[in-house]
Amino acid sequence: MAEQIKQVFAAKKAEGEPAFVTFVTAGYPKPEDTVPNMLALEAGGADIIELGIPFSDPTADGPTIQAANTIAINNDVTYTDCLEFVRQARSQGLKAPVMLMDPSYGRTGYYNPILSYGEEKAVQDAREAGANGFIVVDLPPEEAVKFRAICASTGYGDPTVLMPLSGYLAEHYLPTRSISYVPLIAPSTSIGRVKFLAGIADSFIYVVSKMGTTGSTREAEMNTGLPEIIARIRAFTPVPLAVGFGVSTRVHFEAVTASGADAVVVGSRIIDVIRDAPQGQGASALEAYCREITLKGQPKPDGPTRKPVPMPVETNGNGNGHVSPALPIPPAEPLSDINPSEQAKVEAGTTLPARFGAFGGQYVAEALVDSLTELEEAHKAALADPEFWKEFEGMYTYMNRPSNLYEAERLTEYAGGAKIWLK
Secondary structure (H helix, E strand, O other), rough: OOOHHHHHHHHHHHHOEEEEEEEEEEOOOOOHHHHHHHHHHHHHHOEEEEEOOOOOOOOOOOOHHHHHHHHHHOOOOOOOHHHHHHHHHHHHHOOOOOOEEEEEEOOOOOOHHHHOOOHHHHHHHHHHHHHOOOEEOOOOHHHHHHHHHHHHOOOOOOHHHHOOOHHHHHHHHHHHHHOEEOEEEEOOOOOOHHHHHHHHOOOOOEOOOOOOOOOOOOOOOOOOOOOHHHHHHHOOOOOOHHHHHHOOOOOHHHHHHHOOEEEEOOOOHHHHHHHHHOOHHHHHHHHHHHHHHHHHHOOOOOOOOOOOOOOOEEEEEOEEEEEEEOOOOOOOOOOOOOOOHHHHHHHHOOOOOOOOOOEEEOOOOOHHHHHHHHHHHHHHHHHHHHHHHHHOOOOOOOOOOOOEEEEEEHHHHHHHHOOEEEO
């Protein structure tokens, strides 16, 4: 579960190598291709696999992954299908941690599949299927605290109740049952939000290397400001940092590693490899591509990428090891029962409620959050400014106020029922 992800990072650190994190859209190009693709990624050297849950409006993804989502949706792939893919892959020997990547929590489709499925049930079923955690692109801070708490639960009730009953159980077994919630941090993320997001990370943080959407070209260069971005986050957390967006070649892989990343994420290029492979050869093409990136089975020209740093791993006597010392997980309670702390409110950097109704709210990609906050602040200032209203009311003539009703003749004809009027 979450502990397995920590063990991956500990092992790679001991080897002096970054972890290789790969992304593939579930159900692309066909549902039956998903499990072979996952196994091929691992065979090629993938240390962690992100399995993308298809959604219709992935706001942080570029055209390559958007197209893959469309195809997967047309293949009727659902969250339940994604869990079945994980089960099948595990039954066929997949050992790499699997992160369910949900492009949207609410409005746009990143968290939406989880929200519609039911948060607690989604986490419980993911745990039982063999998934290790979630990456959610557009989860607002208050929702993130709540969802992180659900992920950190063990499936045996409240861990704070169980711990006094059995210190050994709590220390050695319960941590293996929790699954991870991985937050995202973008170049535009404010210091306040960096502190907040770093505070709720438990296994690693996904660092967006550039502004914009996913996608890469072999000729493109990595963001020269990446070392500064990584250093800024490092100041607040020891949690490993995985960098993605724009990575497609071994040169990119090495550049990201040299910037100080603990892991490198490749997504769009993997979808390209699948798309461009001859029919029936997608899995073999994927494995070959991953070997190009990881140099698996090949001697590395300059030895380890960075200096190896051994990290002790304890076992509980039953073969279940855990990284020691385990990264501390900050306390959190479901926000449906309590109000967030004043600190969380400040660090979230928001001037409007996080939720508007049962499902509406600030469900946007991390790179847009601070821009949204600026807009919210300007909107509030305008509403409180008499000069704004004076100017606004002076435009009533141009707005056709008061306006008339207009019969929508073609829409009425198309609907085939009562007359439809527009104002």
